[in-house]
Amino acid sequence: DAGVTQSPTHLIKTRGQQVTLRCSPKSGHDTVSWYQQALGQGPQFIFQYYEEEERQRGNFPDRFSGHQFPNYSSELNVNALLLGDSALYLCAGASAGGRHYEQYFGPGTRLTVT
């Protein structure tokens, strides 16, 4: 158990709708990253938050946005959902002062867009 929680576990949305996913990193971790994992593929980096600001961003459109709260928890928002947004969404926590390659992942939120 990596100590990272994500909610909800599963979600079904309709094309064009908006969705918010939530993540609480392990205690002591102040950096949160979000990844999208399509079936049969490796996770793809969406963005990373530190000190409530987006620090890095992957190759994802502006429909994907996020937020980090003072308690280090984070949200991922996706607007105008497309069928291709169906995937497992993972968040990962890390310590800014630690090795960033040692990240702790949550179980993910399975999003299905119909």
Add this chain to the structure above:
Amino acid sequence: LAKTTQPISMDSYEGQEVNITCSHNNIATNDYITWYQQFPSQGPRFIIQGYKTKVTNEVASLFIPADRKSSTLSLPRVSLSDTAVYYCLVGGNQGGKLIFGQGTELSVKP
């Protein structure tokens, strides 16, 4: 960022030692090599990280030759519960994203 190449799948039997090799010809001087394990419907889990020679922990060993253009993850005496996808990642240890490839799907049979 260095690109990695690893076998798409491997089969093994319980009790055997499994070696998964990853090729990373363009590794940079300050890059580390990290391996993650992922079970179905779970997030990836950090296994081991190294820079050169050999690193061992309670789960696995990581062998890195002198030229660092490849690395081998060694899992001793695998069990059915080691069936998972294993990812090799290469990059620096200062802030930022993890770059995952397709990984190696390891199937352990009884």
